[in-house]
Amino acid sequence: MTAIALVLASWPDGEDLRRIEVEMRRVAAKPESDELSAVLSSALAEDIAAELVRRSPTLSVLDGSW
């Protein structure tokens, strides 16, 4: 099974989002690396976007008010 791991080079963490970098890696389903910010069981872009929105307070506004 293939998963997608997100590695965030810069994470806003409550601050106003200006620019973040997200590295997406295809990894095994259960990676053992601690450097990964999140591991998604699905490789679909919808799941990646949902995870980014969930992790970012700025991206949490979905109703076109970004």
Next chain:
Amino acid sequence: MVTVVAVRGFLDEQWALDMDCRPISRHADLTFVRAPIRAQSRCVPMAYRPLGIVRGTSHTARVLDSLTVTLTRRRVTGGLIVATPAAPGWKRACDGGLDLAAAIEAAWAEAAIARYARARGLEYDLVAHDRAAEATSRPVYFDPDRVAS
């Protein structure tokens, strides 16, 4: 200088073998990569010649093992701009969660296209291509006297 466009619906796995990539699923959509023969003008669509076929556009990470994207906030209208260093000059604006997903999807596909173009010895640089087209193109005006009767 190459602009690549994607047309879905073709089926060929040879490119993945050439690229030493690992297709995950045989059911992935494929992208037909074409390069322009010449840029006649900005008003007339370019003619394209086929370069090959790229696998993996409908689902993320079918082709590449990793991809870095940058999300930049738009200053004026809000929203985000998604770009990736794997495809210089390519950007997509998005205004919501679904748009973000589509942009991420497109980033993977565009990175695959850029990788394919580079593997074929073609430069993938949309900014440079736009500049070249700007310099060589001429505006097209409608001339009724030259219309065939």
